[in-house]
Amino acid sequence: MASLLDEILFETAGQGPPPSKDFYQFFITKNEVIWRWWKISGRTEFRGTPPEEIKMFHHNFLDDSRFQEQLAVVFGNKILEYTLGLCRRHFDYLERLPDQLLLKILSYMSIQDVGRLSQTSSRFKKICNSEEIWKLTVLGHCDMITEDMEMLAKAMGWKNIFFKFYYKNEHVNMASPAEEEDKANTASP
Template sequence: MTSLLPHTLYEAEGQAPSPSKDFHYFIVTQEEVIMRSWKIAVRTEKRTMLPQEVRKTHSEFLLEDVMHNQLQKIFGTDTVEYVLNLCKGHFDFLVRIPDGLKIYVMSFLDTNDIKRMSQTCKSFQKLCNSEELWEKVKSRQDTHLNAIHRTGFSGSMKKYNPKLHRPAWMQRRKSTFF
């Protein structure tokens, strides 16, 4: 399953907290962790400093507390925890599945489950609010209702008709006068 992962697992960039204006770029690949830093100085004598790059393997990074503290100051504790899990081999495969496949799977879920799923992370929130997902959900409901009509369901259609469960303001007919 890890062969399906992209080469770059995580990428972040940001500015160090004030008063520092240093810029940091952080990459986690399948083999190593790379931290690039650019020192930003107002004084002219410090402008000749070159960017720094620190490369560590995953096992070395897990033991490097100084780098953990530096990452925590720049990107926050959530990022450090996420990167440590990546280095330990705990990958989040569900987020890395292609969007089309996620939408296909989510189209089988109930609307309450879709609502809960949208609250888990930003990528799921974006997918759960997409028109493509709701078009698939609607078409799936329509095919379900058509199958019931074709079989000649003798029971009450009230519980299978979504229009009957709408609020009163949606059920009223709008009359227009010409």
């Protein structure tokens, strides 16, 4: 699984909170935390000041509460929590899988699970709503995709084709668990 990890695990950048106009860049690599900043000021004594940088190993960052506080002030508590998790080796391997592999995995999931997964991150929302996943879903419900289906998909999208032609038919004959339970209870003497 370690081979799925890029050298840079996380990267973000942005301007510091007001009144500061300083610019910050933050990286987490497999072994280090890297913090860079540029002093941005109209004052002449700060003109031409080179960027500064701090590098430290993950275990040192976990022990440095001042650095953690500074990170939270500039980028927020969510980024701090995510950083702490990465430094503790809590990696989200699913998030790091290539799109084509994720599409293949999603093609085996139920529509409800795909819908739930789409709510977990912006990347999964994009993948779960992509034309590719919906084309695979339609292909899973028919033997082949014809030219007519391709033309219709261009006009209305694969997701719409699935819900218009396949999803309804699939669920007409299926009862919900609650309906099945009601049938069983009324059938019992």
